[in-house]
Amino acid sequence: MSFAELGLIPELQKAVADAGYTEPTPIQRQAIPIVIAGHDVMGGAQTGTGKTAGFTLPLLHRLARHASTSTSPARHQTRALILAPTRELAMQVYESVKTYSKYVPLRATCIYGGVDMNAQIQELRRGIEIVIATPGRLLDHVQQKTINLSQVEMLVLDEADRMLDMGFIPDIRRILGLLPAARQSLLFSATFSDEIKKLADQMLKNPQLIEVARRNMVSETITHVVHPVSSGMKRNLLAHLLRHQPDTQALVFVDTKIVCGRLAHFLERHGISADAIHGDKSQQQRTETLEAFKAGKLRVLVATDVAARGIDIDELPYVINFELPHTAEDYVHRIGRTGRAGHKGNAVSLVCAEEKHWLNDIQKLIKLEIPQEIVPGFEPEPEFFEAGSRGGRGRRGSADKADGGRERAPRAAQPAAPRAERGGKRPGRSTIAPDGFDFSKPYESSIAAPAAETAGTTAKPDEPPRRGQRPVAFLLGGLGRK
Ligand code: AMP
Numbered sequence: 001m002s003f004a005e006l007g008l009i010p011e012l013q014k015a016v017a018d019a020g021y022t023e024p025t026p027i028q029r030q031a032i033p034i035v036i037a038g039h040d041v042m043g044g045a046q047t048g049t050g051k052t053a054g055f056t057l058p059l060l061h062r063l064a065r066h067a068s069t070s071t072s073p074a075r076h077q078t079r080a081l082i083l084a085p086t087r088e089l090a091m092q093v094y095e096s097v098k099t100y101s102k103y104v105p106l107r108a109t110c111i112y113g114g115v116d117m118n119a120q121i122q123e124l125r126r127g128i129e130i131v132i133a134t135p136g137r138l139l140d141h142v143q144q145k146t147i148n149l150s151q152v153e154m155l156v157l158d159e160a161d162r163m164l165d166m167g168f169i170p171d172i173r174r175i176l177g178l179l180p181a182a183r184q185s186l187l188f189s190a191t192f193s194d195e196i197k198k199l200a201d202q203m204l205k206n207p208q209l210i211e212v213a214r215r216n217m218v219s220e221t222i223t224h225v226v227h228p229v230s231s232g233m234k235r236n237l238l239a240h241l242l243r244h245q246p247d248t249q250a251l252v253f254v255d256t257k258i259v260c261g262r263l264a265h266f267l268e269r270h271g272i273s274a275d276a277i278h279g280d281k282s283q284q285q286r287t288e289t290l291e292a293f294k295a296g297k298l299r300v301l302v303a304t305d306v307a308a309r310g311i312d313i314d315e316l317p318y319v320i321n322f323e324l325p326h327t328a329e330d331y332v333h334r335i336g337r338t339g340r341a342g343h344k345g346n347a348v349s350l351v352c353a354e355e356k357h358w359l360n361d362i363q364k365l366i367k368l369e370i371p372q373e374i375v376p377g378f379e380p381e382p383e384f385f386e387a388g389s390r391g392g393r394g395r396r397g398s399a400d401k402a403d404g405g406r407e408r409a410p411r412a413a414q415p416a417a418p419r420a421e422r423g424g425k426r427p428g429r430s431t432i433a434p435d436g437f438d439f440s441k442p443y444e445s446s447i448a449a450p451a452a453e454t455a456g457t458t459a460k461p462d463e464p465p466r467r468g469q470r471p472v473a474f475l476l477g478g479l480g481r482k
Pocket of ligand 1: 021024047050
C-alpha cells in the first residue's frame with residue numbers, strides 16, 4: 001500500500017517521499033484513513049512504530065483547507081494542539097510536523113518550559129495553526145492570555161501514559177475544559193490503566209480503537225541478556241563490556257540523576273567517551289549532548305527514563321540497563337530505543353541481588369525468561385541466587401532511593417503557576433499498578449483478536465470506519481472496574 005492510496009493530498013505525499021518513506025507503517029495504514037474521515041482515535045502504540053506520522057499526516061491533510069500564505073495573524077489561527085509529556089518528545093513531533101508540512105503553508109511552533117517565554121509569545125502572535133506543547137507551559141500561556149485556543153479543531157494527546165506518570169493529568173483536564181467541545185481528538189498511549197481509560201472517556205467521542213503491537217510486546221529483533229553482578233562491581237563491568245565492543249554506541253539507563261552524572265564521569269575517566277542527560281540539565285545541554293551522540297561523537301549516553309523519553313536514534317545497537325527500572329513497562333520503553341525498524345538490537349541488563357524482584361516483574365510482563373550470563377571476575381552477591389530479593393523488599397521497596405533523586409518529571413524546570421492553578425495535589429510517579437490494575441495481563445481489544453503487528457484494529461483501512469462505537473473503557477474491557 002502507498003501513501004497515495006491512503007488518500008493524502010499530493011503535497012503530503014511529496015513530503016513523505018522526500019523523507020524517504022516508501023510505504024506506510026501498520027499504524028499509519030490504520031490511523032490515516034480514520035483521522036482523515038474525522039473520527040476520534042484511541043491509539044495503542046509506542047514510539048518507533050511511526051505513530052507520529054500516523055497522526056501528523058492526516059492532521060495536516062485536514063488542516064490544509066486553512067493553509068494560507070497571507071502574513072496576517074488572523075489567517076493563521078490555532079487549529080490544532082498536540083500535547084506531549086516532555087520537551088524532547090514535543091521537539092520531535094515538531095520536527096515531524098515541519099518535515100511533512102514543507103509543501104503546505106501551515107505554521108507550527110513548539111512551546112515547552114525551561115526556556116524564556118518571550119520568544120514563544122512573539123511566535124504565537126504571528127499566528128500559528130499547529131501548536132505542539134508540554135502541558136505546564138501551555139497553561140502558563142493560557143494564564144498570560146498569550147494563546148487563543150477557541151478555534152482549536154484537532155487535539156492530539158501523545159504518550160498519555162507518560163502524562164499520567166508525570167502527574168500531568170490534572171493539567172490535561174484543565175486544558176480539555178478550555179477547548180471547543182466540537183473538535184476531533186486523538187489519544188495515544190502505550191498502556192491503558194483505568195485512569196487513562198477514564199481520561200479517554202472524557203476526551204473522546206465514539207473513538208475508533210487502533211492498536212499496533214501489544215503494549216507488553218518487545219521487538220523480536222532484540223536480544224536480551226542479564227549479567228548478574230554485585231552492585232559495587234557494576235560500573236567496572238559496564239566499562240569492561242564497553243571495552244569489548246569498541247565500535248558500538250550504547251544508551252545506558254540509570255534511575256537517578258546523581259548516578260547518571262557520576263557514571264558518565266567514571267566512563268570518561270576510563271577512556272570511554274560518555275555524557276549524561278537528565279532533568280537537571282538545561283534544554284540546550286540536553287540537545288547538544290543528544291546531537292553529539294547521534295553524530296557518533298560520544299560512545300555512551302547515560303540517561304534517566306524521563307530525559308530519554310522520545311529519543312529516536314537510528315540503528316542504536318545497545319541499550320544497557322545499568323539499573324533495572326522499577327516499573328516493568330519502563331523496561332519495554334527503554335529497550336524500544338534499540339532494534340528499531342527491523343534492525344538488530346541488544347538489551348543488556350546489569351542486575352544485582354536487590355533488583356531481582358524487578359527482573360521477575362519484567363520477565364512476567366514480556367513473557368520471556370531472559371538468559372543470565374555471569375561475566376568472569378564480575379560475579380554477583382551470593383544472595384542473587386536466593387529465591388527472593390535481598391531484605392525481602394516489596395515491589396516498590398526502593399522508595400528510599402526514589403526519594404534520593406529518582407528522576408521524575410522535567411516539570412520542576414518549568415515556571416510554576418500557583419499550585420491551586422495546577423489543579424491541586426500532584427501525584428508522584430505512579431507505580432505499575434497504582435490502582436490495582438493488573439499490568440501483567442496483555443492489553444487486548446475485546447472486539448478484535450490482536451496477535452501480530454497489524455492485528456487488533458477495529459477498522460481496516462479499506463473499510464469505512466464504523467460509527468456508533470461503545471465507550472472506550474468498554475472496548476478496553478474496563479467498564480466494570482470503573
Ligand atoms: P515514531 O514512532 O513516530 O517515533 O517514528 C519512528 C521512526 O520511524 C522515525 O524516525 C520516523 O522518521 C520513521 N518513520 C515513520 N514513518 C515511516 C515510514 N512510513 N517509513 C519509514 N520510516 C518511517
